[in-house]
Amino acid sequence: MMIRKRMRDGFSRWIMALFFRKKAVKIGIYGPPNAGKTTLANRIIHTFVDENEDVGVSTEVPHETRRVVRRGEVQIDLTAIPLQNPTTSNPNAKRNKAKLKLDVVDTPGLATKIDFRDFMAYGLEEEEAKRRAKEATEGVIEAIKWLDDIDGVLLLMDSTEDPYTQTNVVIIGNMEARRIPVIIAANKMDLPDSAPQRIKNAFPQHHVIPISALKGDNMELLYGEMAKTFK
Amino acid sequence: MHKCLKCGKKFGKMTEEMLRGCPECGGNLFLYVKNGEAIKAEDIVERVQVDERVELEPxxxxxxxxxxxxxxxxxxxxxxxxxxxxxxxxxxxxxxxxxxxxxxxxxxxx
Structure with missing residues (x-):
């Protein structure tokens, strides 16, 4: 009797775990072209999944990512995170036991105008540049349609640029209307012209975390904020 | 030459200082006039012809x-x-x- 009861309890626990398993949170990395979205997506995957796995290729040519790329089941475990840069590490990180299961969605850069001539400046032939412009336009529409499925947005901005653009204002306004939680990451803090304070001043109602996705600076702060906001 | 529309002072050449405003009065509207031509802002309005009004779509x-x-x-x-x-x-x-x-x-x- 005892054995049968134990088996039944174990079985119902397993069934419960199967049905009430916490679903992964879908996090979309959004932002203007060349903000560093793919670099950030790659860093998250390198840190928590596999050092050799890339979500996409990042280059200096804008609109390099022209399709939405989703990498499912990324386990963010702050207790296991290796310290990439001890000088910027958060002393509280060790005490922070937060864990978070994510689907990371890397999206094409949002822009209001796409002109093939901008690509020709990077040495692309006219035909190739026009094709890229068409794909980039499709990519923007796809990225926006994906918002219907997103649980949280990591809005990436280039902290060396003026943050007060139509694109940034429109995205933030829309996220607020949809009540999607947003974290702003002020990327490229390693560059001399970086001014994350400008972003903080422009959008004071949101958390702004200065990071360098390329160098790995302040990543623990960002992961900690993600674990808090997107839980 | 350039004539300040605020104080009426004329300048032979546009200088960098003038880009920030008239050195005399600080005005920032200048009119280019031919040498010896006496002209007022009102006259210029008469000269400008608007062919058709462009309706901007709201x-x-x-x-x-x-x-x-x-x-x-x-x-x-x-x-x-x-x-x-x-x-x-x-x-x-x-x-x-x-x-x-x-x-x-x-x-x-x-």
């Missing part, structure tokens, strides 16, 4: 989410893309539109 009236300006040049209306389900393209400025039906019928992703 933003709410734009139904399109995407405007194709020429092959390879696109203008995206992020507001419309974010607010509306369907994708409406404006192909030319003569009022040709295209509606992307799959975007209207597509089921929500699971």
């Amino acid at each position: 933003e709410e009236a734009q139904i399109e989410s995407l405007r194709i300006m020429s092959p390879g040049v696109y203008e995206l209306n992020l507001d419309a893309l974010l607010e509306k389900k369907e994708v409406v393209m404006r192909i030319k400025d003569d009022g040709t539109y295209a509606i992307h039906l799959p975007s209207l019928f597509k089921k929500k992703r699971g």
